Amino acid sequence: MIAWLNRLVDLVEDHLTDDLDVDRLASTLGTTEHHLRRMFSSLAGMPLSDYVRRRRMTVAAADVVSGSGDLLDIAVRHGYGSAEAFGRAFQAVHGVTPGRARRDGGPFRTQPRLRFRLTVEGALPMDVRLVTRPAFRLVGHAARVPLVHEGVNPAIREHVAALPPTEHHRLKALGDAEPHGLLAVSTDLDPDRRESTELTYLHGVAVTDGVDVPADLDVVPVDAGSWAVFRATGPYPATLQSVWAATATDWFPSNPWRLRPGPEVVAVLDRADDFSTATVELWLPVEPA
Known part of the structure; x- marks a missing residue:
């Protein structure tokens, strides 16, 4: 690469x-x-x-x-x-x-020509598994939000906070597919992932075709395919954001997989009451390189 x-x-x-x-x-x-x-x-x-x-x-x-x-x-x-x-x-x-x-005669902000070099990284092992899933659907409440690379995304926080507790319970009851639990879904991202560009964020669950989805919920269809699932525990959302960076610097360069189009999904497996720390899984759609 x-x-x-x-x-x-x-x-x-x-x-x-x-x-x-x-x-x-x-x-x-x-x-x-x-x-x-x-x-x-x-x-x-x-x-x-x-x-x-x-x-x-x-x-x-x-x-x-x-x-x-x-x-x-x-x-x-x-x-x-x-x-x-x-x-x-x-x-x-x-x-x-x-x-x-x-x-x-200026002033100028010069952009030097880039040159990528291989350095020794990956001293810490990454907790990852590869799974193949049939087509499924992601259902929940969607909103257009700006992309934020570091720290809490205020627009996402407000979107989720506006949902009543009963809605979270209703969504959980609908979910019948992996990834399990309430999910944070990002899709329709800018190809270059530029800061502040808009994406579609969905707070919801994964369901099979057998689930009758209520008309008031948004639906994101997901094609069948392979997924790289990265698991991490630590301060939230900093740990999640560092895991995404590590997939590019450590995992993809040393594994015969590449990203394919599709949503990025975060499943929160466990968290502190104040959400200061969490155990999460980052699901990235991949295909053989």
Whole structure:
């Protein structure tokens, strides 16, 4: 996987002034765009789209300062249809307009070219099991919420807190499939997992086709397939978020599996009364790499 990501970085440099066909690249590497984007985001600490924009603007800054052509020429040279669109992208990265940067010689926020290297990780074993499940449904109460990478997600907390205790009991009674218990489901995520982008969050349970789902509940159908199930115990939600990061840095690079499209599911197996600590299972949809 390290070689895939470095090849991706090389192609970004080759296509800074035009569109990068990530899907085609993924196919040539024997993987999928979904998996490639997710691994890049997790390991680089930024979405692929942000990295491309930052590198493009880093190179463009040299043209702006050198005065090689007017701003419209530079905008077109770097893949933008207008000086206004280029100016917005330039200011978003550097914090100044191209005109001011040309006049004052900066300041600039340079994005160095990335290079992924293999380091020795995985000193602590990961508690994971692989399961194959037939198609099932996730049912419950859904809401659109912003993505938060670290700490408690206030929108999710408010969504769950608004449900009366009787609703939690009703959902538990409906669930008849694994993953068992009340579930935290994330689906429709941005491919690059950019902070604050919207996702669909569902608080609910897993059910088989034999369950008659009440009309007032939202339903997320789930295809048959394999799942990697990671179990962890510790402070919540920090432990869960660190487990997700470890899947990208430790588990996927050393195992012949890749992510496939589908919801990410968290099952809370046990927790403190104040939810400060918990034992959780993170279910990720996977397929052979």
